[in-house]
Amino acid sequence: MEILERDPHIELRVNSEDRGCTRDELVSGFQWADGALTMLSDKIDRELLEVAPRLRVVANYAVGYNNIDLTAANERHVVVTNTPHCLAEATADLTMGLLLAVARRLVEGDGLVRAGLFKGWAPEFLLGMDLHGKTLGIIGLGEIGTCVARRARAFGMRIVYCARHEAPTASELQAERVELPELLRRSDVVSLHCPLTAETKGMLGAAQLAAMKPTAYLINTARGACIDENALIEALRTHAIAGAALDVYDGEPNVKAGFMALKNVVLAPHLGSAATETRVTMGHVAISNILAVLNGGIAPNPVN
Structure with a gap:
């Protein structure tokens, strides 16, 4: 978040609580977003993608991406990425x-x-x-x-x-x-x-x-x-x-x-990647994917 906040071209909106977003929070956020950094617990389905006319990239903060409707993302030309090789x-x-x-x-x-x-x-x-x-x-x-x-x-x-x-x-x-x-x-x-x-x-x-x-x-x-x-x-x-x-x-x-x-x-409460160094690295990977797409480049870790 600190990296994105320092970018003068990005307006960052953040869920400030250490929990997943509610459905209403996701809808509100996706309506204005060009890019989204999502959690595995966030259901990114066709209905949500349809309220996001500006959306270009969804960077999932996980290796898995079964929470995202890839077919719907492909139809809307939204790049979906994950965070491999770090957890x-x-x-x-x-x-x-x-x-x-x-x-x-x-x-x-x-x-x-x-x-x-x-x-x-x-x-x-x-x-x-x-x-x-x-x-x-x-x-x-x-x-x-x-x-x-x-x-x-x-x-x-x-x-x-x-x-x-x-x-x-x-x-x-x-x-x-x-x-x-x-x-x-x-x-x-x-x-x-x-x-x-x-x-x-x-x-x-x-x-x-x-x-x-x-x-x-x-x-x-x-x-x-x-x-x-x-x-x-x-x-x-x-x-x-x-x-x-x-x-x-x-x-x-x-x-x-x-x-x-x-x-x-x-x-255990889903602690697989819950090591400080790993979670920081995952964040850097997710951010690199978002910035690559928003700056007109190719995402390093696309899954669609």
Whole structure:
């Protein structure tokens, strides 16, 4: 915002609160805007684009852009951009943090200590799972998935993955490409790093969860809608799988009440890229896209 405020050719209007815009605020802002810097929580649909006659660029402050109607943007010749290549490391860090938290039951332990229920060391107290020697199944070995795999290799884990194409980093990671059913059957941990598309929406439902080991854990830092959350709640409730750790949810910021009653799930509030350096870099990338388009150039990171 400071960079844009210093530009004499730009009039900047900002949502000064640390939250997403309401629909009315979006409509009011888009009516006058030549460019918009939007959040993943902002629904940029055809109706909104139609009230924005001057709009030339929408810079999404995220890698994902499933919140934007690309067809409608194309029809109105609006450039849509994202912020790739700057949040993979932060999201991979969080993925490993979530895995450790659920596999070693850190949240449960923290709660017991705070409640004054820690009575001392015991041989079978809060037993979890070793990561060394276990198999990590990665759904989508792209930029973030690759960063997760590198970390997992440092923990002594084996890597299998499924993707539409052979990953260029597979050899480096000693990662074996398999189909989804085999990945689910073999993995001790399944971690999602795929975009939300028609193909991946609901890709893990009751049948897929049932195919996992009863000792396995599921990690999701991709998109909530990739998993059938009702099926996951049931699988966790019946201990069909050992546990899950989630950073994203279908219908955010709403989280299904069924998750709240379960001790074998760790729930994070969409913190994947929430590191100061990463968020600053994302801002710089978004601004560079806006300024490039408004100054008559080509956006560095177009997605349409």
